[in-house]
Amino acid sequence: MAQAAAFGQRLGQFLHLKGAPPSLITRSLRSVELAVTETRDDNPVLGLSGSLIAEDAFLVSLKLHDYPDCELWERGRCIMKADVRAGTTYLYDLKRDPRYVINKPFHSLFFYLPRSALDGIVEQSGAPRIGELDCRIGVGHDDEVVRQIGASLLQGLRRPDEPNQLFVDHMMLAFSAHIAQSYGGLQRITKPSRGGLAPWQVKRACEKLDSDLGGKFSLQQIAAEFDLSVSHFSRAFRISTGLPPHQWLLRRRLEAAKQLMTVRDLPLAEIALSAGFANQSHFTRVFSAAIGVSPGVWRRETHGAWDGET
Template sequence: MHHLPPAPSSLHDAYPGASIQAIRTSPGCKAALEISRVGYARPGFGMARSAGDGGDFLLSVSLTGAQRVLYCADQPRPMPLSPDEITLRRAADPYRAELSTPFDFLYFRVAPESLDRLSGDLGMAPIRALSCPPGQSDPVLARLGNALLPALADPVRADPLFVDHLAMAAQIHMMQAYGCGAADYAPDLPPARGGLAGWQETLAKEMLAADLLADVSISDVAQGCGLSRSYFIKAFRQTVGTTPHRWLLECRVDKAKLLLLNSDVPVSDIARDCGFSDQAHLTRVFASTVGAPPAAWRRQNRS
């Protein structure tokens, strides 16, 4: 069971009448994020407003397009939102916007302390703030956010490890893309040895681990690392010792092993739960990696 927070009162106040779902990372996750989905399915929502709520950063992704008029110093400014467009602000900043069409926003709330702590853990320059210009599109964060939608819809049944992997990948991506001071360590430049930088390796593994069930492509991971797809594959292999695809298959096999040992779940269901297309696919990969088919390996190791 995942830790289920109440829907943030600040979002209820800002979007009265909207549908709000919320989930947060596990206490032990290095990425301390609260993730909320705010939606309204009909036109004519009206005014969204917030007088300010703490010092955290609020990064929202518009999952669909929306017509928005933003009020800056009480002056209306039309600023429509495109799909995948992000908005970044401090929670303490007053916010006022008129929404005339249906909308679907995904909010990531992160504390400055979490940015500072995680940047230190990854060997990055200290990052204590996030910033980006208006109108920025972020398909990588949108893909990660879309992968979280089933967990938001049913937090009680959500896999905490899955949520934490995606949240970790999302926060590292935010830090790399929008972290103030991030340019000081030139994140887009590969290290001299031709492999991945430490933060790139961590981000790649978190995104790939989340891809056990989510649809996050190698191109998405490469883009999140600021690299071309072909360079990323070569750099990953030099750093990790295998290709991203093979590393992901090995993660799926490891998860299958745990389920085979610790449950009586049928092999066909284990194949589905580990991201294989069917039982035959699991059997083929498992046998080539472990040396025995799943059912036989289960009997040998549980006897």
Template sequence: MSDGKPFRGCVVSSTAPSLRRTYNFVILTRMHVMSGRTQTNRLHQQVAPGAGALAESLNLQDAPILQTSATCKSGLAFIETTCSEDTPLIMQPFYDDAFLISLQLQAWDFDLYADGRLIRPQGIVAGATLIADFRYSPAYERREPFHAVDLYIPHKSLNALTEDANAPAIDELHHVPGNALQDHVTRHLLLAMRPALSGQSPTSELFVDYVARALATHVAHTYGGMGVRLEAKTARLARWQEQCAKELIAANLSGNITLTDLAKACGLSIRHFTRAFRGSTGMSPHTWLLQRRVDKAKQQLACSRRLLAEIALDCGFADQSHMTRVFHRVIGMTPGTWRRLNQRCTVEITSPILSNSDPSLQDMRSAI
């Protein structure tokens, strides 16, 4: 029933015990492809199901999914996949015109079937990256639990990047199916999304958008062969565009504004806006947002005795510890230390217990 063409990168074994154990499973998988990928495409001429359908096919209906707002129309999404011994061993074939960039958080053993052909995975260890091409209807037979954090990239999202970069469309991501990669950029970017996926750390939409575009662009360059277009000069925003973007960010220090919003306000594509904003300010929109939060925190630290936790929330930080981490990274010291060195305003202290005539209150005021 095969088209007779070997699947690139496959290691096929027709006598493997796992293949014999799952003979019926492989036959059902081959029914999806019958005459190769052409038949597969004909059987799936529907709207791309997206990350939610992927989670359901893996029997992980409760997997956390973080959809990016800037590219929601094309379906870019982060997802954390994990399973225990109770999850079914065989994960059914899944088709979509999309790719999955998957960072393995633990080693695991499994067999991969792509277009019904058995592939022996290699190098699946913690910290490794796998690329899955869902146009080959991959299915999995696992022998151990797994845990991964992933970016779901519809094919049209990659081509939106190439169109914006005036580069040729991407048809394939160059990789050997089932073979793990050591990709430090992918690892760090996906690990950065774990707190947001777990719900442990509130994350701004601007940050999610930025990481998603950064990783998708890295994938397009590294595995899709997207070339870098040389610019005649560094892109910059017009004065009104820069002022508009800065005012919008400053008015939304909580981060509830997206790259889409900023680019649209400036009349630019997301990629052009991001590049031009960096050219004008020397930093990314998210970094500029963090700098404005720190600036506002410095004003309040210098001229008030409000609690650090209150200042953190008022300045758009998730909590006091978040403000402390960012403040230390930007300024080089903690907010408390900076306050002791820079507090300059006399602050009126009121108390429901002490009256204005109380001598102890006068002593407290004079000590400030």
């Protein structure tokens, strides 16, 4: 799995899936690719799973379905059997050739985390290099943070047109830092705050985000304009604006949509696309969650009803 872009394909082969499951990919740390993929098969091909390419990388798996009496293999031999419970997080070292016997339906979320991504976290924090992660075979972890991040990313995997790259970058950066701290022993280092961005940097960053309400720019692309690391830029942007980049962009989308809804005969479907949403359904769901009422209701209450409203 030399590239995260091939993650879904390799994982599909590993689990004998009929096709490559969709992945969300980010380049947030030292230009390192990370990925997350949902895998599910209610009628699987029975037998021992395939092998993944041995490399200095880890899989972190959030189990979404119970898998009792799971036969676990490492380095070509059966190690043990364990009951896998839904909601539990497991870590696998790809250097050890982790495998398992597929003999019942399964459903999991897999994160691909290269060693170089962990090195990037350490480099930015100024901490000593992480040794091995806690990849004890058969040992699951009750990890609320991974469950929360996983639940957010699952929505993006199931609606691939909707999540913007800034959101994916933000979530995967938070995930990597959490894994490094919780399972790699990375210590939080308290440093004096370096403050926010300079006013000209804030202006340029906001103009960059505002020019692409669809959110196709990555955190790496924006941070690179100021010769800053992704984590430094994200932290400084939040200090300066009060919001992380992806939430600032969401606020601008909503502001743009409200402004467009003052145009009496402009359809909501057109407004959704113009404001950077994937479609009208995406717009309605996000607007309703943020504002408390649907776009149509908000428009009628604010600007009055009109014959073409839906």
